[in-house]
Amino acid sequence: MSRRQMIRQSALLGGALTIGAGGLSAAPAPAARAKAVIQIWLWGGPSHLDTFDPKPDAGRDYCGPFDQPVATSVDGIRINELLPTLAKHADKYSLIRSMTHGNTGHETAAYIVQTGREPDRLVYPSLGAIVSLFKGYDHGYKGLIPPYIVLTQPQGRFSEAGFLGLRYKPFATEGDPAKAVFAVEGVVAEGIPAQRQAERRELMHRLDALGRALPADPRFKQLERSESKAYEMILGDAGKLFDLTTEKQETRDRYGMNTFGQSCLMARRLVEQGVPYITINSKGWDTHKQHFETMRRRLPELDMGLSSLIDDLSQRGLLDSTILWCGGEFGRTPKIQWESPWNGGRGHYGNCFSALIAGGGFKGGRVLGSSDKTGSEVADRPVHPAEMLGAMSSLLGIDPDQALPNSRGIETTVMPPIPTGTLRLKELL
Secondary structure (H helix, E strand, C coil): CCHHHHHHHHHHHHHHCCCCCCCCCCCCCCCCCCCEEEEEEECCCCCCCCCCCCCHHHCHHHHCCCCCCEECCCCCCEECCCCHHHHCCHHHEEEEEEECCCCCCHHHHHHHHHHCCCCCCCCCCCHHHHHHHHHCHHHCCCCCCCCEEEECCCCCCCCCCHHHCHHHCCEECCCCCCCCCCCECCECHHHCEHHHHHHHHHHHHHHCHHHHHCCCCHHHHHHHHHHHHHHHHHHCHHHHCCCHHHCCHHHHHHHCCCHHHHHHHHHHHHHHCCCCEEEEEECCCCCCCCHHHHHHHHHHHHHHHHHHHHHHHHHCCCHHHEEEEEECCCEECCCCECCCCCCCECCEECCCEEEEEECCCCCCCCEECEECCCCCCEEECCECHHHHHHHHHHHCCCCCCCECCCCCCCCCECCCCCCCCCCCCHHHC
């Protein structure tokens, strides 16, 4: 991201650090098995038939040209033919093929999948904001890197922090990690030499007559702290974390030298630094037109980045403590729209879709639930977003039934109540 964006966002974040969590109850938390979450958000809604729930026997009007799903390392599990590397790691992740909520609007569906809630009188926080609340600065997190990061652009479909407010909003890095060079030979963000950055900062201080006139004003003290943090993110050790040139080129190539692949590599580095919640916001999955042409570009990138991330976390001993969650706000219509102007497109579809989940206490090599022969409806074991998010909360040591503070004094909990008998993904734990 640019220097101006970095300072602006850091100032907003720093200004928000004075907001307390007031009213937070001290409910006993379950024992934590996971320390972090990497959420891979396929923005726009990925087709379940063309990723994790292929239907080659349904015919061309449903599977299109993808009629040769690849076998995985787990007997009986097959995924899209353009995900061959990911197929080799199927023992490390599980697939949920019976996600459902029935909504087809981007904004509303994104809200449901990331909060577990239907729209109501309150705007509820996403799981990322909840993790930031219970695992962030209020509970001993000391990192300069904010506890809730989005790589690289904000998701934009809803307010991720909801009623928790600005303090728990994600820090969006912006920029492109596949192109960025931060600290090579004394050159930092925007290609500006470090000496010139220092001179700019000195000039800013000389022009700050009001700050010099009111040196004891607490508002200016807060701005000073925010500025120091912003420059640490640009010029200090924190900024070096975002310099992927320190990685071996072989490693970068394995992830893929594209925005998604390098974001996956960056997510691994953030987990290593103790950041508890990272979202990779991957755009380009809203494929109303020329769906299959887009999939032939997107799926190989997903295959390289996601498989390398899973393998890397496993090799470094981080997968057991890191939940990895990949999916979008819904699936796409099972029946292909061949006619003009769609030319082989798929629409929005919330009745049945898929998600990949791994690590942090979740077992690998499993399939939970199933769809019917065309992927149109859930055939077995429906899973609603609240159940999945509740399971993740528990693994993080956050009680899904714990009270969640809000300024309106409405009694509510971390996750909504779920029907009696719902298992919160017990089959995968």
